[in-house]
Amino acid sequence: MSKNTIKVRFAPSPTGELHLGGARTALFNWLFAQRQNGSFFLRIEDTDKERSKTQYTEQIIDSMKWLGLNWKTPVVYQSGRTERYKHYLNILFKNDLCYRCFCSKDELQQSKVDGHFLYPGTCRNLSEHEIKTKLNQGITFTIRIKIGSGKTMFNDLVYGKNVTDHNELDDFIIIRSDGTPTYNFSVVVDDYEMEISHVIRGDDHLSNTSKQIIIYRALGLKPPQFAHLPMILGPDKKRLSKRHGAPGVQSFADQGYFPDGLLNYLALLGWNPKNDDEIFSLTQLSNKFSLKQVQKKGAIWDEQKLHWISGQHMMQKSSKFILDQVRAINPEWGKGSDIAVLIRILDLMKPRCKSLKEVISLSEPFFISPVVFNDGEKARAWPNQKTASNLIGCLKKLEQIAFWNAQQIESEIKQYVSTKSFSLGKIIMPLRLALFGSLNGPSVYDIIEILGKKEVNKRINFALETFSNI
């Protein structure tokens, strides 16, 4: 039973916040687990004491929660598993499959400079006596795996058959001189003990996989299945990183993007549903996901497309839901207004926003009267003194409206204009500017309805006053 259970994990190292590439790897693991009815785990790879920071661990966990990629508790920390690594190391020692290496970093570095790209095996065959002597001298040592001749082969679920000849490998270090395990060792021990069935990770690990399989074999363990994912790249086709100014997941949360929109875009980077559909909820993604449709080619991060997808998600959300989300960010938003009015505002703002922050900033004129006006817009909308008298006339008309709704307002204004010698634009544009402080935004009739008679009066008078004084 447990043999066939699907278990996957996302294993970031806490040397920085959760970045987009990491999020995509996490997503694919999560989707795979959902699709296969398996479990998804989170493991923090913090064996590098120098670079690992608990603040990053916390941030990664926060980002994962925000994304909604829930994992099976508890979180596994490699730093807490020292005894397990020792256990497996002893097995290697017992079987003479690893050895102490007393070479200094400088020596190894020099060897590289001299053109030896592989470890020459200096310490591979030290005698018991030599080892004892060096230990007594207090020379620090690392531990290297002993790799025999032969070939290692595996079938990657994305990239297909992969063969590595052992003579292209060297006896790499599995335990550092401070006693901590290196990645290639700890990952094997942990994936085995966590009973991971499928290792799904970035293709920067494709070349490491043979080394890990060698360790599995040395320990007499059965390796899991492997699936490597193509990288997410910057515009220069190099792995996307902070160097590109690429923000972490946290930044998208801060800007009020919807996690399912971000995830939707991330999913399309290196995977496709085999048809032309592009907008998916997380559930829809998990119903469709398959490693078979994963691309082998790296994909360049395109913020434009993210914006479009985020906008599509925004339009799909109910305004009630958006209201709750906005209030979660800013509890004061729209305070004092009826919920029905706020919903109305969100209905209008939805098609022009891609994030909650944008919703908040673009809807501001509904709550705060404009005080400053852009000169260019003023020149366009308010060309001469006639504008003021037109507006005053229009205002009078508005005051007589019995049924204060957008349709009524629209017909009144149009009727008013029809009796005059100027075009509708001559009245709509100054109204827009006076009421919204900008020439862009929702229909002016909707704005008027939402603002209410009193506020409309106030704002128009303020504009009349402001512009007459110039």
Add this chain to the structure above:
RNA sequence: GGCCCGUUCGUCUAGUGGUUAGGACUCAGGAUUUUCAUUCCUGCAACAGGGGUUCGAUUCCCCUACGGGCUACCA
């Protein structure tokens, strides 16, 4: 240096031994909105190059070029 991986419009991608090489984002133009956005329509735009195999290759094979990864006491 060695090994591994990749290469379809600018970008994400579909695709097949014979297609007008399809869709999406972006961009340009148009319709709706006398604004902006949304929506709709139209347009621009790609099989890296060279050899094979074949009646026929974007598709299969080889080479080259280019890009990426690994080659760390990082992961």
